[in-house]
Amino acid sequence: MQKLGEFKLPHFFNYPPYFTLQPVRDTREKQVQLWKELIIEYCRAQKVFIIGLEEDFPLFSNRAIERSLSHEARVAFLSALVSDGRAEWTDKGHKKCLILWHRIQEWADLIVHFVKENGLEDNVMTVEEIRSGTESRGTELYGIDRSVLMRALKLLEHKGKLVIFKGTSTDDEGVKFSL
Amino acid sequence: MAAGNYLPTAELTASGRPVLYPGEIESSLLSSVDLLSEENPNFPHLKSGLLILTNHRLLWLPNSTPASSPTPVHIPLSAVSHIFSLKKSIKSVFSTPRIRFQVSVTSEGRVDEKGLRSIVITLVLRGKSDPEAFLGKFWEALKVRAWEEIKVGASGAEAGSSSGPRSGEGSLALRVPVVGVAGILRKEQEMWESTDKSLQDAFQDLNALMSKAKEMVMLAEKMRLKLLAGSNNQATGAAEDELGTKEEMQDWLLSVGIASPVTKESAGALYHQQLSRQLADFVRIPLERAGGTINLIDVYCLFNRARGTELISPDDLLQACSLWEKFDVPVMLRKFDSGVMVIQNKAHSDDEVFARIRSLVTKPDALQSGVSASDAAMTLGVAPAMAKEYLLTAEGKGLLCRDISPDGFRFYINLFQDINSDDVYLVRDYSIYVAWISTNSISR
Numbered sequence: 196m197q198k199l200g201e202f203k204l205p206h207f208f209n210y211p212p213y214f215t216l217q218p219v220r221d222t223r224e225k226q227v228q229l230w231k232e233l234i235i236e237y238c239r240a241q242k243v244f245i246i247g248l249e250e251d252f253p254l255f256s257n258r259a260i261e262r263s264l265s266h267e268a269r270v271a272f273l274s275a276l277v278s279d280g281r282a283e284w285t286d287k288g289h290k291k292c293l294i295l296w297h298r299i300q301e302w303a304d305l306i307v308h309f310v311k312e313n314g315l316e317d318n319v320m321t322v323e324e325i326r327s328g329t330e331s332r333g334t335e336l337y338g339i340d341r342s343v344l345m346r347a348l349k350l351l352e353h354k355g356k357l358v359i360f361k362g363t364s365t366d367d368e369g370v371k372f373s374l
Numbered sequence: 375m376a377a378g379n380y381l382p383t384a385e386l387t388a389s390g391r392p393v394l395y396p397g398e399i400e401s402s403l404l405s406s407v408d409l410l411s412e413e414n415p416n417f418p419h420l421k422s423g424l425l426i427l428t429n430h431r432l433l434w435l436p437n438s439t440p441a442s443s444p445t446p447v448h449i450p451l452s453a454v455s456h457i458f459s460l461k462k463s464i465k466s467v468f469s470t471p472r473i474r475f476q477v478s479v480t481s482e483g484r485v486d487e488k489g490l491r492s493i494v495i496t497l498v499l500r501g502k503s504d505p506e507a508f509l510g511k512f513w514e515a516l517k518v519r520a521w522e523e524i525k526v527g528a529s530g531a532e533a534g535s536s537s538g539p540r541s542g543e544g545s546l547a548l549r550v551p552v553v554g555v556a557g558i559l560r561k562e563q564e565m566w567e568s569t570d571k572s573l574q575d576a577f578q579d580l581n582a583l584m585s586k587a588k589e590m591v592m593l594a595e596k597m598r599l600k601l602l603a604g605s606n607n608q609a610t611g612a613a614e615d616e617l618g619t620k621e622e623m624q625d626w627l628l629s630v631g632i633a634s635p636v637t638k639e640s641a642g643a644l645y646h647q648q649l650s651r652q653l654a655d656f657v658r659i660p661l662e663r664a665g666g667t668i669n670l671i672d673v674y675c676l677f678n679r680a681r682g683t684e685l686i687s688p689d690d691l692l693q694a695c696s697l698w699e700k701f702d703v704p705v706m707l708r709k710f711d712s713g714v715m716v717i718q719n720k721a722h723s724d725d726e727v728f729a730r731i732r733s734l735v736t737k738p739d740a741l742q743s744g745v746s747a748s749d750a751a752m753t754l755g756v757a758p759a760m761a762k763e764y765l766l767t768a769e770g771k772g773l774l775c776r777d778i779s780p781d782g783f784r785f786y787i788n789l790f791q792d793i794n795s796d797d798v799y800l801v802r803d804y805s806i807y808v809a810w811i812s813t814n815s816i817s818r
Binding site for chain 2: 203205206207209210211212214215217218219221222225226228229232233236261262
C-alpha cells in the first residue's frame with residue numbers, strides 16, 4: 196500500500212478516475228464523499244489546518260499514476276467540506292481553506308478535557324502554552340491552529356468557563372480557567 | 375367476399391412498400407382512393423386506400439394494416455383494355471373525380487389479362503389530386519407497354535446464358551471455354567467490347583442515354599448474375615488479385631441501386647411517407663453489416679448513392695426517419711445525448727452492448743489502463759464516434775467513469791460504488807474493486 200509521508204493511502208488513490216471530476220451525478224456524489232473522507236483523514240493525521248488552493252497539496256496529486264486534481268475539482272471537493280461544516284473558506288476569493296476535522300465545539304470539549312486531565316481548573320495559561328506547552332504535548336491540542344484555538348476559547352468564555360485577558364508582560368493573551 | 379377472389383393480391387415489404395417486379399417503376403401515387411365496380415355489386419368496394427401507378431400495374435394498398443382491413447391488391451396493366459376519359463360537365467366539377475377503365479376478367483369475374491369478359495372499374499379520388507395528370511400518366515403507362523419488354527428481355531437473357539449464340543458472332547475461332555474467374559473476366563471483356571458501341575451511342579445525347587439506360591442496367595444485372603455464378607466454380611485456385619477484382623466488381627454491381635426511387639414527382643404529398651418506407655427497406659442490409667447501428671451520415675451517403683440521380687436532401691432523410699415512429703418498421707432513429715443520430719435495429723439492444731463494454735473494461739489490461747473510444751470501437755465493431763457515444767451512455771448509467779489526462783480521454787470500470795466511504799481502507803471481498811487492486815499491485 197502506498198504512503199504519503201507517514202500517511203497510509205487507500206488503494207483507490209491509484210485509480211485514475213479518482214482524479215477526474217466525474218460528470219455523472221451518482222458517481223460524482225460517491226467520488227466527492229471519498230475525497231472528503233480522505234482530506235479529513237489526511238489533515239487529522241498530518242495536523243494540516245489550511246489548504247491553499249494554489250499551493251501544492253500532497254494529496255491532490257499522485258506521481259505514481261501521473262494524475263492531479265484540476266482547480267475546478269479541488270474547489271468542488273473543498274466546497275463540499277465547507278457545506279458540511281467541516282471546512283471554511285478563510286478569504287472571499289476562496290484561495291485558502293481551513294479544515295476542521297474537529298468542529299469548534301469538539302475542540303472546546305477537548306480543551307475542557309485537557310484542563311481537567313492536568314488539574315488546571317483554576318489556573319492561568321497563555322494561549323501559546325496551550326498550543327505548544329509541555330502539558331499539551333502528545334495531545335490533539337498540540338500544534339493547533341491559533342485561530343481555531345481562539346474560536347474554541349471564545350466559545351468557552353461565552354459559556355462562562357474561562358476568561359481571556361490581555362497579557363501584561365508579553366503580547367500573548369492569557370486564559371483564566373474557572374471550571 | 376375477399377377481394378382476392380376478384381383481384382390478385384400484391385406483395386408488400388416489411389415496412390409496407392410494394393415489392394416491385396424487375397424493371398417496374400412507380401410513376402404516380404394517390405392517397406384516399408376507392409376502388410370499386412359500379413356494374414358488379416359483388417365486386418369488393420375497397421375504401422380509401424393508397425393507389426400506386428407503376429409502368430406494370432395499378433396497386434391498391436389499405437391505409438392502415440389492422441387484421442380486418444382488406445389485403446393489398448393489384449391490377450396488371452396488361453389486363454386493362456380501355457381507359458375512359460373524364461366526364462366534363464358542370465356537375466363533375468363539384469363531385470369527387472372518378473376515373474373509369476375497362477379490364478378483362480375471367481368467367482368467374484377475376485381480373486386477368488387472358489379473361490374473355492370485361493368489366494368497368496371505377497376509381498374514386500377522394501384526396502387532393504389532379505385527376506387529369508393521373509389519367510395522363512395512366513394512358514402513357516398503358517401505351518408504353520413496359521411489361522411486354524421485360525418479358526422479351528427475360529427470355530432473351532435466358533437464351534444468351536444457356537447456349538450463347540449471341541456472343542458467338544465473328545469470334546468462333548477465339549472462343550475459349552469459360553473457366554473460373556479468369557474466364558468470366560474475359561467474357562466480360564468481350565461483352566464490354568461488343569457493347570462499347572452502344573455505350574458510345576448512349577453518351578451522344580441525354581435522350582439517347584435515357585433510352586439506353588434500361589439496357590445498361592440490364593447489362594449490369596446480367597454481369598452480376600454471372601459473377602455470382604462464377605463464384606461457385608472458381609475454387610480452382612484463382613489468384614489473389616483476381617479475387618480482389620471480382621469482389622470489388624461485385625460490390626459495385628450490388629450497389630447499382632434502387633430501381634424505383636420514391637421521388638417528389640411520383641409521390642407528391644405522400645413523398646415523405648413513401649420515402650420513409652423505402653428507406654426502412656433499404657437500410658436493412660447496411661444495418662446488418664454495420665452490426666446493428668449505423669450513423670445517419672453514412673446512411674445518407676449510401677441511400678443517395680443507391681438512388682443515383684434522384685438525390686434527397688438531409689432534411690428529407692431526417693423527416694423520413696422520424697416518420698418511422700408512426701409505422702411498424704423494424705428500424706428506429708436514435709439520438710444520443712451529444713446530438714449524434716444513428717439508425718438502429720429495434721432488435722439491437724443496448725443491454726447487449728453494455729454487457730460487451732463491461733466485459734471489455736474488466737479485462738486485466740483495461741482495469742489497469744482503461745479503454746479509449748477506439749479500443750471500444752474495435753471490440754464492438756462500430757465506428758469510433760459511435761463507440762464513444764456508447765461509452766458515454768454506459769457512463770451515464772454508472773457502469774463506467776472517465777479519466778481525463780494528458781494521455782487522453784479514457785474510460786474505466788466504475789469502482790466508486792464498490793468503495794466504502796465510511797472506511798476508505800476497507801476492501802470488500804469478491805468485488806470488482808478487489809480484482810482491480812490485484813491487477814494494479816502486480817503492475818507496480
